[in-house]
Amino acid sequence: MKPLPYPEAPVGILSFDFDGTLHDPEADPAVGAVFFEKIMKLRELGWIWGINTGRSQLQMKQGFMEVRFPFLPDFLVARERELYTPSEFGNWYPVEDWNRQVERDHKRFFRKVKKPLQRIREYVVSETQAEWVEQEGDPAGVVASTEAEMAKICERIDAEALHSPLLGYLRNTIYLRFSHKDYHKGSALAEVTKRTGITAAEVLVAGDGHNDLDMLQCCYANWIICPSNAHVDVQQAVKDQGGYIAKERASLGVLEALEHFFPE
Ligand SMILES: [Mg+2]
Incomplete structure (x- = not known):
């Protein structure tokens, strides 16, 4: 499992929570193949994408295998705060200074x-x-x-x-x-954004649980989305900020929102 070749000049960042937001244990497959097809298209346009999760790096590695990601994300936020990036061969390396x-x-x-x-x-x-x-x-x-x-x-x-x-x-x-207090999915994402050399105006976030509320905020992202299975508190927060609440669950809901904002 490897990441796609990194774009020369990334145009934006997609930051997704994993469990519940992409991964639906009730669905088969747990993450829809159509979701990865859309990511592939956005990736061709210069977007980079990452998983921003409460899981540890090892637990997430298991998740990638379990779901059989066709390609790895470009970054990983583990335990809501640690940053990792994959080598071109698919090995994960910590962003050491951070x-x-x-x-x-x-x-x-x-x-x-x-x-x-x-x-x-x-x-x-x-x-x-x-x-x-x-x-x-x-x-x-x-x-x-x-x-x-x-x-x-x-x-x-x-x-x-x-x-x-x-x-x-x-x-x-x-x-x-x-x-x-200063370390959560939002501040970790801000660090990724800074290191990518872009601003929050080019960032999209998707989450479904309470630990996502820290990143589902206008100060970190321009596009804020949640799937239909998101916790009611999360749906309220997304609504309050003019975000998109999908009608579909998990990865199909995220896909629906991506199609809404980026139809081509
Ligand atoms: Mg979740």
Whole structure:
């Protein structure tokens, strides 16, 4: 699996979330072949495209294999913040200076928010059915029992964040991980945009979940889209910004929006 030859002068960026936005576990194939055909056409016009996901780089590599991508994207944002680019042979390389900065800032972040995190942990453990998770690379996270419970936990975190301005989190359905407020899919995409030498006026974003809200914003993209299966909060955000809510699900919905904005 390899990327397509990189355009001499990219004209724009397409940034897609993976799970739910392109990948539909209920569909067969999980990502429509017609979607890749459209990407191929846009790629010929000089657009570059990337996956902007909460998955780790390894989990995403599995995703590419599972779905049998006919060609790799031109960039990958993993764990909502780390950047990777593929070699012409399809090996993924970290964008080292950026990823080092991300790691350094997160180490500092977790030292700084120790106390507020402790208070949130106490709340989660004693007052909810949710589970507090600590794992390699992710020092603090929560798995709630329901989405409603997660919404309540987010309110509690938001209250705590009023006094800890760095305290951020990335939420996807019942999963949440704590993160430096400045690092999310939006800021990662802004870094890709800057490095590509273009502006947000030439960027399109597509997402379906809460962790996509950070990139589904006018400051990062000119075209904002979501498939029909996007969370209601996401649909509302897309609507509020004059974006496009597709009638179709997942990759077919994204394709519908691409055809809407770029018919040829
Ligand atoms: Mg998603």
